[in-house]
Amino acid sequence: MSKRTFLPAFLLFLFAMPAVAQGPVRLSMQQAMDMAAKQSYQVQNSTLEADKARAKIKEITAIGLPQISASGGVMNYIDVPTQVVPNFFGGGEPEFIQLQFGVPWSANGGVRLDQLLFDGSYLVGLQAVKEARKITDAELVLSMKDARRQAAKAYYAVLAADRGAELVGEVLPILERSLSESEAMFTNGFVEDTDVDRLRIEVVTARDRKLIFERQSDVARNYLRFILGLPLSTPLELTDALELLIDDPAERTLAAEPLDREKHLEQIIASTYVRVSALELRNAKAAYLPSLSGYFSHQQQWNANTFEPINGPIPWFPATMWGVQLNVPIFSSGQRSSKVSQMKLGEKQAELNLELTNQRLGLEYAQRQNEVLTAEELYNNERDRLALSKRVFERTSLKFAEGVSSSFELTQEQNQYLAAQQSYIQRMVDLVNARAELRKALDRF
Numbered sequence: 001m002s003k004r005t006f007l008p009a010f011l012l013f014l015f016a017m018p019a020v021a022q023g024p025v026r027l028s029m030q031q032a033m034d035m036a037a038k039q040s041y042q043v044q045n046s047t048l049e050a051d052k053a054r055a056k057i058k059e060i061t062a063i064g065l066p067q068i069s070a071s072g073g074v075m076n077y078i079d080v081p082t083q084v085v086p087n088f089f090g091g092g093e094p095e096f097i098q099l100q101f102g103v104p105w106s107a108n109g110g111v112r113l114d115q116l117l118f119d120g121s122y123l124v125g126l127q128a129v130k131e132a133r134k135i136t137d138a139e140l141v142l143s144m145k146d147a148r149r150q151a152a153k154a155y156y157a158v159l160a161a162d163r164g165a166e167l168v169g170e171v172l173p174i175l176e177r178s179l180s181e182s183e184a185m186f187t188n189g190f191v192e193d194t195d196v197d198r199l200r201i202e203v204v205t206a207r208d209r210k211l212i213f214e215r216q217s218d219v220a221r222n223y224l225r226f227i228l229g230l231p232l233s234t235p236l237e238l239t240d241a242l243e244l245l246i247d248d249p250a251e252r253t254l255a256a257e258p259l260d261r262e263k264h265l266e267q268i269i270a271s272t273y274v275r276v277s278a279l280e281l282r283n284a285k286a287a288y289l290p291s292l293s294g295y296f297s298h299q300q301q302w303n304a305n306t307f308e309p310i311n312g313p314i315p316w317f318p319a320t321m322w323g324v325q326l327n328v329p330i331f332s333s334g335q336r337s338s339k340v341s342q343m344k345l346g347e348k349q350a351e352l353n354l355e356l357t358n359q360r361l362g363l364e365y366a367q368r369q370n371e372v373l374t375a376e377e378l379y380n381n382e383r384d385r386l387a388l389s390k391r392v393f394e395r396t397s398l399k400f401a402e403g404v405s406s407s408f409e410l411t412q413e414q415n416q417y418l419a420a421q422q423s424y425i426q427r428m429v430d431l432v433n434a435r436a437e438l439r440k441a442l443d444r445f
Helices: 005-017 029-039 043-063 121-185 193-228 242-246 265-286 335-401 408-440
Strands: 025-027 067-076 083-087 096-100 105-118 236-237 291-304 316-329
Touching: 005 335, 025 029, 025 291, 029 121, 029 193, 043 121, 096 236, 121 236, 121 242, 121 265, 121 408, 193 236, 193 316, 193 408, 242 408, 335 408
Parallel strands: 025 236
Antiparallel strands: 067 105, 083 096, 105 291, 291 316
């Protein structure tokens, strides 16, 4: 499924989710990111994966600890087995005799202790699973950082849509007043109906754009609620202003921050994979080593013609033993050597991935840094253009009210002003998104 087809389906899913009442939530940008890092669905799933990794370590560790098991059973022969043997009493007749070895009732119970004394694969495997846990923990942190990034971008999207509706809302009263004045002038025969129609079209266009921004704000708010793990019915108030976030000193100096690959979480994960691959290779080689285990067993056995295992005439008889078991691998038809070859290739892949990650982080940083610098310059230019378009539009509106300017000039300047607003909002979105991606490249979330 492409991203274009996924997005509308995803938005429909958001609106179709059942609403659950909840009190109003007021959030700053920082609070939204912190909330996403704690309770987003992505983070919750990664937390469960980390918990599974910890449980797996306990499982592997337990293999080398004492293993105690108990067993017991009762057996009753409805027909005691009969065996036919040669007549060893002599006399010739009969040639064979029938004997029953055993009694109808028997019971047993025992306990066994097993202890692994030495196994190279176990020792290396235990180290490998601990390194694997480091990867899982690091991926949890990575999920938290990604949730913070998504929350920031969703927060920006809401503010941008609200700002767009606000800007159009500033123009709309001026256009409506101009339309009202032009209608009055048309009634008195001072302007033509074409002039009035032009203004009507512009008023409808401005209302439509305001409506579009408001709907975009609703969709962006729902997506932000989803990222934060909140019910869609939760009233959400954002306390930060978009321009203040853009002009924040920490954001303005972001493009000048250097990249530290060694401290980047993705680089750390790739390095951990190299260590895990090396341990997996050692584990494959350890399969050539012998393994040694010990055991201790105690058992009680009871047999009788009648079922009287407790306080009966026949006592329970003990059987106790201990021993050690040595397993020496000799020949596996190339299975172990093939396993070692696979692990060597896996280690080379991990090392290649580490180098690839190192180069990718540098390339991504350079690209994101360039995008931020470009977005900042375009945003500053568009902000100046918007201010100029606003002044021109306001002067033209005043001239139109005084009868000096025509409706054509007014609509032309209004179109330029609306286009400048639209472009300004887009440049804002481009800038905040570029900065969010640069933060990801710098591992600053």
